[in-house]
Amino acid sequence: MRTRLAIKFHGLLEHHFPERRVFLKSDTDTKFIRLRPETQLVAFSGAALVITWTIVSTAVLLMDSIGAGNFREQAKRDQITYQERLNALSGQRDQRATEASLAQQRFNAALGQISVMQSELLASETRRHELETGIDVIQNTLRRTMTDRDIARDALASLETDAAQGDPARPQAADTGAPVTFLTEALASTAAERDDLVTSARKAQDHADELKLEIALMQENNEHIFRQLEEAMTVSVEPLDKMFKAAGMAPERILKQVRRGYSGQGGPLTPLSFSSRGEELSSDYLRANRILEQMDTLNLYRIAAEKAPFALPIKQAFRFTSDYGFRRDPKTGGRRMHKGVDFAAPSGTDLFATADGVVIHAGWQSGYGRLVKIKHDFGIETRYAHLSKIRVKVGQRVSRGEHIGDMGASGRVTGVHLHYEVRVGGKAVNPMIYIKAAKDVF
Known part of the structure; x- marks a missing residue:
C-alpha cells in the first residue's frame, strides 16, 4: 500500500x-x-x-514606516501645541508679575499717604482737644465774670436807688462809673474771644471730618489694592505648590532648604515693621505682612523650580520610544527594568540641562556610552546617556536650558536616541513625574 x-x-x-x-x-x-x-x-x-x-x-x-511617519507628525503637532501653551503661560506669568509689582508700588504709596493722613489726623485731634479744653476754661471764666457782672449791676442799681433817695452814706453813682465801664469792656472782650474759640473749634471739627472722609476713601482704595495683590499671589503660588506636591517634593521642606541658602542680602523679603507705641498692629499691617510672606514664598518657589528638573531635555521635535519601568530588552529579548525614558530625534540634536546644577561626570561609561551626570539640589541627579558629543566638563556649573551635549547612539543601543534618568537619593524615579508636574506651570 x-x-x-x-x-x-x-x-x-x-x-x-x-x-x-x-x-x-x-x-x-x-x-x-x-x-x-x-x-x-x-x-x-x-x-x-x-x-x-x-x-x-x-x-x-x-x-x-507609515505609522512612524504619522506618529512623528502627531508628535510635531503636540510639540507645537505644547510650545504655544508654554508661551501663553509664560506671558500670563509675566503679566501677573507685572501686575503684582505695580500693585505693590501702589500699596507702598498708599501706606505712605495713610501715614501722612494719620499724622495730620492726630495733630487735628490734639488741636481739637486743646481747643475744647480752652473753651471749657473760657466758659468757666465767662460764667464767673457774668456772675461778677450781675453782682456789680445789682450793686450799681442799689447805689443809684440810694442816690436817688438822697442817702448821704452811699457813694455817688459817678464814683462807680469807672468800675462798671471796666467790667463791661472785659465782658465784651471775653465774649469776643469765646466766639473766636468756638469758630476755631468748628473749623477744626470740619477739618477732622474731611480727614476722616479722606481716610475712609483711602481705606477703600487700600482694600481694592489688597484684593488685587492677594488674588495675584493666589494665582501665582497655588500652581507652584501643586507642582512640587505632584513631584513628591514636600513644599515646606523645599522652601526651608532654599531659605537657608538664600538668607543674605537680596534673599527673602522682610515683613513690614511699624512703630505703634506699644499698641497692637492694625489689620492692614497684618494683611500686608501676609502678602509679603506670600511674595517671599513665590520668590523661593521660583528659585526652587530652577533647581529641580521640571523641564524637557530636548527642545526640538522628538518622539518617545520607551517609557520608565519594566520592558522587553531590545538586545536580549528578556524582561528588564528601564530606569529612564528614551527620546528619539536626529543624530546631533541639541540636549539641554533640565535644572541648575554641577556636572559630576562627563565621559564614557559602560552601557551608557557617552554620559553626562548633573548633581542638583534636594538630592536630585539627572543623567543624559548615548551622546554623540559632550559639551561640558566635570565640575562645571550649568543652568537650566544650557547646552550640555548632542544626541547620538554611543554605548548599548539599537539606534539614535537620548536615555534620560532622574535619581533622588541615588534611586531612579520616573522622569515624567517632574515633566508632567510642570506641564500647567511653565
Whole structure:
C-alpha cells in the first residue's frame, strides 16, 4: 500500500516537475547533474518561502514606516501645541508679575499717604482737644465774670436807688462809673474771644471730618489694592505648590532648604515693621505682612523650580520610544527594568540641562556610552546617556536650558536616541513625574 502511494506521488511530481538533467562540459570531460522531481519540489518550496517572507517583511516595514511617519507628525503637532501653551503661560506669568509689582508700588504709596493722613489726623485731634479744653476754661471764666457782672449791676442799681433817695452814706453813682465801664469792656472782650474759640473749634471739627472722609476713601482704595495683590499671589503660588506636591517634593521642606541658602542680602523679603507705641498692629499691617510672606514664598518657589528638573531635555521635535519601568530588552529579548525614558530625534540634536546644577561626570561609561551626570539640589541627579558629543566638563556649573551635549547612539543601543534618568537619593524615579508636574506651570 505504501509503495503504491509512493509511486502515485512520484508520478504526480513527474507530471509537474519532470526529471531534468543539467550537463556540465569541460575541455576534457562532460558531466551531468540529474534533478529529480523531489529535489525540484524542495527547491521550489524554498524559493516560494523566501519570496513570501520578503513580501511580508516589506509590507510590515512599509506599514511601520507609515505609522512612524504619522506618529512623528502627531508628535510635531503636540510639540507645537505644547510650545504655544508654554508661551501663553509664560506671558500670563509675566503679566501677573507685572501686575503684582505695580500693585505693590501702589500699596507702598498708599501706606505712605495713610501715614501722612494719620499724622495730620492726630495733630487735628490734639488741636481739637486743646481747643475744647480752652473753651471749657473760657466758659468757666465767662460764667464767673457774668456772675461778677450781675453782682456789680445789682450793686450799681442799689447805689443809684440810694442816690436817688438822697442817702448821704452811699457813694455817688459817678464814683462807680469807672468800675462798671471796666467790667463791661472785659465782658465784651471775653465774649469776643469765646466766639473766636468756638469758630476755631468748628473749623477744626470740619477739618477732622474731611480727614476722616479722606481716610475712609483711602481705606477703600487700600482694600481694592489688597484684593488685587492677594488674588495675584493666589494665582501665582497655588500652581507652584501643586507642582512640587505632584513631584513628591514636600513644599515646606523645599522652601526651608532654599531659605537657608538664600538668607543674605537680596534673599527673602522682610515683613513690614511699624512703630505703634506699644499698641497692637492694625489689620492692614497684618494683611500686608501676609502678602509679603506670600511674595517671599513665590520668590523661593521660583528659585526652587530652577533647581529641580521640571523641564524637557530636548527642545526640538522628538518622539518617545520607551517609557520608565519594566520592558522587553531590545538586545536580549528578556524582561528588564528601564530606569529612564528614551527620546528619539536626529543624530546631533541639541540636549539641554533640565535644572541648575554641577556636572559630576562627563565621559564614557559602560552601557551608557557617552554620559553626562548633573548633581542638583534636594538630592536630585539627572543623567543624559548615548551622546554623540559632550559639551561640558566635570565640575562645571550649568543652568537650566544650557547646552550640555548632542544626541547620538554611543554605548548599548539599537539606534539614535537620548536615555534620560532622574535619581533622588541615588534611586531612579520616573522622569515624567517632574515633566508632567510642570506641564500647567511653565
